[in-house]
Amino acid sequence: MLTTLPAPYDRVLTELRGLMPDARLITDPLRTLAYGTDASFYRLIPKIVAIVESEAEVVGLLRVARAHATPVTFRAAGTSLSGQAVSDSLLVVLGDGWRGCAISADAALVTLQPGVIGAEANRKLAPLGRKIGPDPASINTAKIGGIAANNASGMCCGTAQNSYRTLESMRLVLADGTALDTADPASRAAFAQSHAHVLDALAALGTRTRANTALAERIRSKFRIKNTTGYSLNALVDYSDPIDILAHLMIGSEGTLGFLSAITLRTVPEHAHKASALLFFPDIAEACRAVALLKPTPVSAVELIDRAGLRSIENKPGMPPAIKGFGPDAAALLVETRAESADALAAQVEGIGAVLAQTTTIGDGAFTTDPQACEGFWKIRKGLFPAVGAVRQTGTTVIIEDVAFPLDRLADATLALQALFAKHGYHEAIIFGHALEGNLHFVFTQAFDTDAEIDRYRRFMDEVCAMVVRDYDGSLKAEHGTGRNMAPFVELEWGPQAYALMKEIKSLFDPLGLLNPGVILNGDPDAHLKDLKAMPAAHGLVDTCIECGFCEPTCPSHKLTLSPRQRIVGWREIARLSRDGADPARLDALSAAYDYQGIDTCAACGLCSTACPVGIETGLLVKALRGQRRGAVAQRVGDWVADHTAGTLEMARTGLRLADLARRTVGPAALDTAARVLTGGHVTRLPRTLPTATRFTPAPAAPTESSDAIPEVVYIPSCVSRSMGPAASDPEQTPLPQKVEGLMRKAGFRVLYPQDLAGQCCGMPLESKGLAAQADAKADAMLAALRAASRNSALPIVMDTSPCALRLKKRLTDGGLAILDVAEFLHRHALPRLEIVRTDEPVVLHLTCSTRRMGLDGALTAVARACSSNVVIPEDVGCCGFAGDKGFSTPELNAHALRHLAKDVPAGAKSGYSTSRTCEIGLSQHAGVPYRSIVYLVDACSRAKAPVPAF
Numbered sequence: 001m002l003t004t005l006p007a008p009y010d011r012v013l014t015e016l017r018g019l020m021p022d023a024r025l026i027t028d029p030l031r032t033l034a035y036g037t038d039a040s041f042y043r044l045i046p047k048i049v050a051i052v053e054s055e056a057e058v059v060g061l062l063r064v065a066r067a068h069a070t071p072v073t074f075r076a077a078g079t080s081l082s083g084q085a086v087s088d089s090l091l092v093v094l095g096d097g098w099r100g101c102a103i104s105a106d107a108a109l110v111t112l113q114p115g116v117i118g119a120e121a122n123r124k125l126a127p128l129g130r131k132i133g134p135d136p137a138s139i140n141t142a143k144i145g146g147i148a149a150n151n152a153s154g155m156c157c158g159t160a161q162n163s164y165r166t167l168e169s170m171r172l173v174l175a176d177g178t179a180l181d182t183a184d185p186a187s188r189a190a191f192a193q194s195h196a197h198v199l200d201a202l203a204a205l206g207t208r209t210r211a212n213t214a215l216a217e218r219i220r221s222k223f224r225i226k227n228t229t230g231y232s233l234n235a236l237v238d239y240s241d242p243i244d245i246l247a248h249l250m251i252g253s254e255g256t257l258g259f260l261s262a263i264t265l266r267t268v269p270e271h272a273h274k275a276s277a278l279l280f281f282p283d284i285a286e287a288c289r290a291v292a293l294l295k296p297t298p299v300s301a302v303e304l305i306d307r308a309g310l311r312s313i314e315n316k317p318g319m320p321p322a323i324k325g326f327g328p329d330a331a332a333l334l335v336e337t338r339a340e341s342a343d344a345l346a347a348q349v350e351g352i353g354a355v356l357a358q359t360t361t362i363g364d365g366a367f368t369t370d371p372q373a374c375e376g377f378w379k380i381r382k383g384l385f386p387a388v389g390a391v392r393q394t395g396t397t398v399i400i401e402d403v404a405f406p407l408d409r410l411a412d413a414t415l416a417l418q419a420l421f422a423k424h425g426y427h428e429a430i431i432f433g434h435a436l437e438g439n440l441h442f443v444f445t446q447a448f449d450t451d452a453e454i455d456r457y458r459r460f461m462d463e464v465c466a467m468v469v470r471d472y473d474g475s476l477k478a479e480h481g482t483g484r485n486m487a488p489f490v491e492l493e494w495g496p497q498a499y500a501l502m503k504e505i506k507s508l509f510d511p512l513g514l515l516n517p518g519v520i521l522n523g524d525p526d527a528h529l530k531d532l533k534a535m536p537a538a539h540g541l542v543d544t545c546i547e548c549g550f551c552e553p554t555c556p557s558h559k560l561t562l563s564p565r566q567r568i569v570g571w572r573e574i575a576r577l578s579r580d581g582a583d584p585a586r587l588d589a590l591s592a593a594y595d596y597q598g599i600d601t602c603a604a605c606g607l608c609s610t611a612c613p614v615g616i617e618t619g620l621l622v623k624a625l626r627g628q629r630r631g632a633v634a635q636r637v638g639d640w641v642a643d644h645t646a647g648t649l650e651m652a653r654t655g656l657r658l659a660d661l662a663r664r665t666v667g668p669a670a671l672d673t674a675a676r677v678l679t680g681g682h683v684t685r686l687p688r689t690l691p692t693a694t695r696f697t698p699a700p701a702a703p704t705e706s707s708d709a710i711p712e713v714v715y716i717p718s719c720v721s722r723s724m725g726p727a728a729s730d731p732e733q734t735p736l737p738q739k740v741e742g743l744m745r746k747a748g749f750r751v752l753y754p755q756d757l758a759g760q761c762c763g764m765p766l767e768s769k770g771l772a773a774q775a776d777a778k779a780d781a782m783l784a785a786l787r788a789a790s791r792n793s794a795l796p797i798v799m800d801t802s803p804c805a806l807r808l809k810k811r812l813t814d815g816g817l818a819i820l821d822v823a824e825f826l827h828r829h830a831l832p833r834l835e836i837v838r839t840d841e842p843v844v845l846h847l848t849c850s851t852r853r854m855g856l857d858g859a860l861t862a863v864a865r866a867c868s869s870n871v872v873i874p875e876d877v878g879c880c881g882f883a884g885d886k887g888f889s890t891p892e893l894n895a896h897a898l899r900h901l902a903k904d905v906p907a908g909a910k911s912g913y914s915t916s917r918t919c920e921i922g923l924s925q926h927a928g929v930p931y932r933s934i935v936y937l938v939d940a941c942s943r944a945k946a947p948v949p950a951f
Contacts, residue, residue: 003027003028003029005027005047005048006047008068008069008070009047009048009070009089009090011068012048012064012065012068012070012090013025013027013048015064015067015068016048016050016061016064019057019060019061019064020050020051020052020053020057024050024051024052024053024095025048025049025050025051026048026049026050026051027047027048027049028589028593029586029589029590029593030562030570030589030590030593030594030597030598031049031562031566031593031597032045032046032047032048032049033045033569033570033573033590034562034563034566034569034570035049035075035078035091035093035566036086036087036088036091037078037086037533037547037565037566037569038075038078038079038080038081038083038084038085038086038547038549039078039079039080039081039138039546039547039548039549040080040081040082040083040084040085040086040483040484040485040533041083041397041399041446041448041485041532041533042083042086042484042485042531042532042533043086043531043532043533043534044086044087044088044531045088046073046086046087046088046089046090046091047088047089047090048089048090048091049091049093050090050091050092050093051093051094051095051559052092052093052094052095052097053095053096053097053098054097055171055173055179055261058092058173058259058261059173059177059179060177061090061092062173062175062176062177062259063176063177065090065514066175066176066177066512066514069512069514070089070090070514071087071089071090071513071514071515071516071517072087072089072090072092072514072515072516073085073086073087073089073090073091073092073255073515073516073519074092074145074149074255074259074515074516075091075092075093075094075146076094076114076115076142076143076144076145076146076149077117077138077141077142077143077146077549077552078146078549078552079138079141079142079146079548079549079550080146080150080480080481080483081400081480081481081483082477082480082481082482082483082484082485082486083483083484083485083519083531084149084150084254084255084481084482084483084484084516084519084520085146086531087516088531092259094114094115094143094145095115095559096115096559096899097115098113098114098115098116098145098261099113099115099116099120100112100113100116100262101113101116101120101121101124103124103125103128107125107128107129107130107267108130108266108267109168109264109265109266109267110124110125110130110132110264110265110267111262111263111264112132112144112262112263112264112265113144113145113261113262114143114144114145114146114148114260114261114262114263115143115144115145116143116144117139117140117141117142117143117144117553118132118134118135118136118138118139118140118142118143118144118147119139119140120875121144122139122270123875125267125270126270129269129270129271129272130267130268130269130270131267131268131269131270132144132166132265132267132268133157133160133161133162133163133165133166133265133266133267133268134147134148134152134153134154134157134161134162134163134166135153135154135155135156135157136152136153136154136157136479137154137155137382137385138152138548138550139154140550140553140611141548141549141550141552141553141611144263145260147163148163148167148170148250148251148260148263149250149251149252149253149254149255149260149481150228150252150254150479150480150481151163151164151228151232151251151252151479151481152479152480152481153226153434153437153439153478153479154434154479155301155303155381155434156300156301156336158226158434158436158437159223159224159225159226159437161268163251163252163263163265164232164234164235164248164251164252166265166266166267166268167247167248167251167263167264167265167266168183168264168265168266169181169182169183169247169263169264170182170183170247170250170260170262170263170264171183171260171261171262171263172247172250172258172259172260172261173258173259173261174195174198174257174258174509175257175258175509175510175511175512175514175515178191178194178195179261180243180246181262182243182244182246182247183264188243191243198242198246198508198509199242199243199246200242201504201508202242202245202246202249202508203240203242203245205236205245205501205504205505206235206236206237206239206240206242206245207240209233209236209237209501210236210237210240212497215497215498216237218495218498219233219234219236219237219498220234220237222234222475222494225404225405225406225407225437225438225439225474225475225478226404226434226437226438226439226475226478226479227404227475227477227478228252228475228477228478228479228480228481228482229475229476229477229482229486229489229490229493229494230482230490230493230494230498230499230502230520230521231249231252231253231257231501231502231505231506231520232248232249232251232252232253233494233498233501233502234248235248235249235251236501249505249509252481253520254481254482254483254516254519254520255515255516255519256506256509256510256515256516256519256520256521257505257506257509257510257515258509258510258515269340271338271339271340273338273339273340273341273342273344273345273369274336274337274338274339274345274369274371274374275336275337275338275345275348275349275367275368275369275374276334276335276336276367276368276373276374276377276378277334277335277365277366277367277368277377278320278332278333278334278365278377278380279332279333279334279335279356279361279365280323280326280330280331280332280361280362280363280365281330281331281332281333281359281360281361281362282327282329282330282360282362283327283329283330283331284304284306284329284331284411284414284415285411286331286359286360287304287331287332287333287411287435288304288407288410288411288414288435289359289411290333290356290359291304291333291407291410291435291436292407292408293355293356293358293359294333294335294352294355294356294436295407295436297337297348297351297352297355298337298339298348298351298352299335299336299337299352299436300336300337300338301334301335301336301434301436302333302334302335302336302434302435302436303333303334303335303381303432303433303434303435304331304332304333304410304414304431304432304433304434304435304440305331305332305333305334305381305384305430305431305432306331306414306418306430306431306432307326307328307329307330307331308428308429308430308431309332309384309387309430309431309432310323310326310330310331310332312384312387312388312391312430313380313383313384313387316380316383317376318373318376318377318379318380319380320363320364322363322364323363326362326363330362333435334377334378334380334381335352335367336374336378337349337352337367345369349367352367353367381432382613383613384430384432384443385398385400385441385443385613386546386613386614386615387430388428388429388430388443388444388445389544389546389613389614390544390614390615391428392428392445392544393445393447394535394537394543395447395449395535395536395537396445396446396447396535397445397446397447397448397533397535397546398443398444398445398546399443399444399445399446400441400442400443400480401441401442401464401480401485402433402439402440402441402442402477402478402479402480403439403440403442403464403468403474403475403476403477403478404437404438404439404440404474404475404478405438405440405468405472405474405475406438406472406473406474407436407437407438409438409472409474410435410438410440412472413440413467413468413471413472413474414431414440416467416471416472417431417440417442417464417467418431420460420463420464420467421442421444423463424456424459424460424463425456426444426445426460428444428445429442429443429444430442430443430444431443434479437478438474439478439479440478448532448533448534449534454529454532457529458526458529461485461528465486465489465492465493466492468493469489469492469493475493476489476490476492476493482519482520483519483520484518484519484522484527484528484531485528486528487518487519487520487521487522487527487528488522488524488525488526488527488528489528490502490520490521502520502521503521506520506521533547534572534576535572536572536575536576536579537575538568538571538572538574538575538576539571539575539621539624541616541617541620541621541624542568542571542616542618542621544614544616545565545568545612545614545616546613546614547565547568547569548565548613549563549565550611550612550613551563551564551565551608551611551612551616551618552564552565553611553878554607554608554610554611554878554879555603555607555608555879556603556605556878556879556880556881556883556893556896556897557601557602557603557881557893557896557897559896560601560892560893560896561596561597561598561601562597562598562601562602564608564612564616564618567598567602567618567621567622568616568618568621570590570594570597570598571594571598571621571625573590574587574590574591574594577590595629598622598625599622599625599626599629600889600890601886601890601892601893602618602619602622603619603849603879603881603882603883603886603893603897604619604620604622604623604768604883605619605849605879605883606619606849606850606853607849607852607853607878607879609853610852610853623767623768623769623770623772624770624772625770626768626769626770627769627770627771627772628770629770630769630770630771634769634771635771635774638766638769638771638774639774641765641766641774642763642766642774642775642777642778645719645758645759645760645761645778646758646759649719649722649723649758652693652723652724653693653694653695653723654693656690656691656692656693656723656724657692657693659686659690660690660692660693660728663686663690663728668686668688682888682889683888683889684888684889684890684891685888685891686888687887687888687891687921687922687924687925688727688729688925689727689729689730689921689922689924689925689930690727690728690921691724691725691726691727691917691921692724692725692726692727692728693723693724693725694722694723694724694725694735695722695723696717696721696722696735696737696738696757698737698741698751698753698757699741710748710749710750711748711749711750712749712750712751712752712795713744713749713750713751713752713795713796713797713798713825713829714752714753714754714786714789714790714795714796714797714798715737715740715741715744715751715752715753715797715798715800716753716754716757716760716782716786716797716798716799716800717736717737717740717757717800718761718762718799718800718801718804718917719760719761719762719765720801720804720917720918721735721736721737721800721801721917722737722757722758724917724918724921726930726932727921727924727930729930730924730930730932731930732911732930732932732936734936736800736917736932736933736935737800739933739935739936739939740798740800740822740933740935742939743830743935743938743939743942744798744830746834746939746942746943746944747829747830747833747834747942747944748833748944748945749829749830749833752789752790752795753789754782754785754786754788754789755785755788755789756785760781760782760785761778761782762778762779762782762799762804762807762808762811763775763776763777763778763779763782763807764803764804764807764884765884765885766778767807768883768884768885776811779807779808779811780811782808783808783811783812783814783817786808786817786819787814787817790817790818793814793816793817793818795818796818796820796825796829797817797818797819797820798820798821798822798825799819799820799821799822800822800915800933800935801822801915801916801917802821802822802823802848802850802851802854802856802915802916803848803849803850803884803916805819805820805821805822805824805850805854806821806850806853806854809854821850821851821854821856821915822915822933822934822935823851823856823859823860823863823915823934824854824856824859826859826863826934826935826938827859827860827862827863828859830938831863831866831938833945834938834942834943834944834945835942835943835944835945836866836867836938836941836942837941837942837943838866838867838868838869838941839867839868839869839940839941840868840869840870841868841870841908841909841910842868842870842871842872842906842907842908842909843864843867843868843870843871843872843909843911843912843913843937844872844873844874844904844905844906844909844911844912844913844927844929844931845860845861845864845871845872845873845912845913845914845934846873846874846877846880846912846913846914846919846920846923846931847860847861847873847914848880848914848915848916848919849878849879850915850916851915860915860934861873863934863937863938864913864934864937867937867938867940867941867942868937868941870906872904872905872906872909874900874901874904874905875904876900876901876904877897877898877900877901877904878897879897880894880897880898880919880922880923881893881894881895881896881897881898881922882894882918882919882921882922882923883918884918885918887918887921887922887925894922894925894926895926897922898922898923898925898926898927899926901923901926901927902926902927902928905927905928905929909929910929911929911930911931911932911936911937912924912927912929912930912931912932913931913932913933913934913936913937914931914932914933914934915933915934917933919931920932920933
């Protein structure tokens with residue numbers, strides 16, 4: 001469907017094409033829909049999505065927008081909960097060019113570009129014992145630009161360590177395209193010349209506000225608790241220099257005053273020693289009394305959970321069974337304390353314990369320093385939001401609001417909130433939050449498909465706002481930003497005088513009102529009831545998706561085509577249009593685009609499920625859609641492949657031999673042309689690291705007089721390992737199965753194999769094509785063979801390819817069958833039986849998606865570090881995107897996923913290691929060094945501890 005833009009967007013698009021490549025200007029219906037969502041319950045579809053890569057592009061774009069009076073909204077990660085990252089006009093999205101990070105020599109300062117994910121900044125600071133102050137729950141996805149623009153805080157951040165309080169300097173671009181670096185004297189001087197009127201007006205605003213004693217005190221009191229409602233008016237009373245005022249007004253301005261292109265923050269300590277306790281109280285009042293007592297103690301976080309919240313997680317692992325017997329008013333506090341040393345931590349725990357002894361607790365609760373237990377507590381706390389999302393009715397959305405109250409009123413306010421839930425029929429609602437700061441989150445589900453439901457939401461929000469402001473003088477938004485849903489209530493909270501100040505600020509920075517209109521300040525009293533996001537049923541595999549976007553950093557196709565969130569958004573709309581039959585032309589356009597954007601370029605690696613709050617694996621949806629798309633012929637082909645695995649593998653070997661011969665005789669270009677012709681375009685380009693053909697015939701295991709004398713193991717080489725040998729250019733030419741068998745024997749194991757090895761396959765290639773029945777049949781047949789080979793589950797079984805190991809483990813229903821991934825086997829069983837001679841040579845390690853999903857990334861890393869003192873894990877590489885055969889059929893996915901790999905390969909590195917042969921093809925192609933199984937590294941660095949028995 002040809003996209004025709006209305007005026008003036010057609011002219012804006014034409015001019016933007018002079019500033020940036022057309023590929024980064026998106027107007028098609030599928031991707032504009034996909035980008036028209038954030039984590040809120042609003043949806044606006046932009047006319048144009050512009051992916052910017054530099055400040056110069058932002059400057060040019062703003063000038064074009066200004067010339068055509070076109071509204072502009074800036075977007076970072078889109079985890080915003082209040083609708084501040086969506087637009088029906090020009091949406092500006094950060095590309096890859098915004099990931100700069102510079103740490104000062106003493107690590108006291110960190111300068112970050114807006115595209116850096118918060119957790120990435122902390123990973124860089126962690127070795128120096130520092131971190132950034134803000135710690136939102138979305139920190140693994142949220143980017144610095146959004147964190148600062150929303151003044152996000154979090155569990156430990158409080159009001160002392162947020163972006164506003166830790167701001168050192170920033171570089172920004174105003175609505176007219178003018179850039180200012182507040183740390184650069186030359187930039188400040190130039191800005192003072194060109195924008196004297198702005199600085200004079202800000203200075204006057206500050207002087208006027210500070211002179212108004214009542215207003216100044218009102219502002220100070222409002223920011224003693226968490227508050228992100230409206231603009232950061234505290235800048236007018238905290239600072240007198242107009243540039244300082246300007247910079248601090250930008251914090252929390254949600255893109256309505258300008259664009260943040262870099263920020264320097266003062267870092268805070270990240271203490272290595274931590275202790276946590278999950279404590280239970282008979283009621284909210286006693287829990288809140290405990291919070292007040294804990295406030296002056298050295299606690300870093302105190303999280304409150306109400307009784308409804310406890311019920312939602314009472315069956316989670318790590319929760320004490322006694323919780324189910326607690327009374328109807330019980331509440332919990334999750335408390336954490338941190339210190340520089342173990343002794344200091346012990347002293348803090350003792351002191352905090354003495355304070356808690358003054359309260360009444362129920363059940364068992366004590367501080368623990370066990371990292372696994374502490375992680376479990378915090379995982380439970382972070383699971384509260386998705387606990388509601390996972391059980392919501394299809395068609396409803398999950399709404400999370402956050403308010404703050406004076407700490408001495410917290411208990412009464414919590415009870416008042418609970419009463420409003422009951423009054424308006426939100427019986428599933430839960431309350432939790434950062435109690436130390438009086439900050440409560442409340443989560444409930446809401447349908448917007450009828451006028452009655454919308455009216456229910458209206459009445460509830462009106463009463464909540466009235467209660468928070470009039471009864472408790474609290475904050476309507478504590479840390480999630482004002483956005484759209486609280487914009488109509490800003491004046492209610494602040495009063496006419498302060499609200500007038502905010503309007504002056506907006507007019508001064510953005511006189512044409514083009515930056516993120518409708519956000520923070522909105523004169524429409526019903527603005528929070530418009531542009532509501534529909535959440536219709538799409539597929540049972542993804543209907544619980546809350547569109548938070550936590551999945552996006554894990555996805556190899558994100559920014560190439562669609563992310564998991566965007567795939568679900570697109571399929572929801574296709575499903576709705578198919579069901580309603582209202583707009584066939586739009587349905588056809590979306591469906592046609594979705595074939596490539598949504599289905600063909602999905603790696604189906606499953607990493608999205610590891611980040612998803614409700615555990616959705618979007619790849620399962622894609623595989624199901626692939627199965628639906630395939631006709632009867634494809635099903636019959638799948639049946640034939642499943643029944644003739646050995647023959648299929650022999651055909652693959654023949655193809656590899658012919659490809660190798662052709663490459664040596666006619667060259668790569670002619671070979672690529674032949675591959676496209678012979679495969680009907682399925683294979684578009686063959687990598688130069690294409691494997692050679694191999695065939696593996698197990699050596700017979702010699703009989704032994706005593707089966708107890710030598711430990712036995714069943715080895716099942718994957719079908720890929722049995723058919724794909726090393727690349728012709730690889731200095732190591734021993735096929736993997738032969739190397740594994742040799743290493744096992746070196747470690748003193750007797751190696752056994754299942755029957756009919758040539759015909760065994762876990763079904764992974766069939767599953768990835770959506771041929772689920774055939775794939776499951778192959779997996780079940782392999783498991784039966786392994787059960788027999790392992791003497792009815794008496795022996796461990798080793799799989800040399802991680803994706804296959806994961807598939808077998810997921811398909812396994814017999815808990816007695818011990819299937820070990822190769823990393824697991826090496827770490828637990830082989831290394832203790834080998835003498836390792838470590839190398840100083842740099843080793844590049846790739847953690848496959850399957851390794852991560854099985855929780856074996858630590859084991860694989862430990863194996864590599866046992867063999868080398870210089871192990872490098874490229875920080876910008878997750879899934880490699882090769883995805884079985886996607887590296888052949890959709891090589892752009894592999895190239896996109898590994899676009900940052902080469903820069904992280906250290907000088908002197910001669911090889912990389914992983915646990916998946918197909919992944920290693922693409923890794924070798926894009927890293928510039930050959931990748932092999934980790935088995936090769938262990939074999940090269942090891943020797944037998946004892947004589948190896950003869951077989």
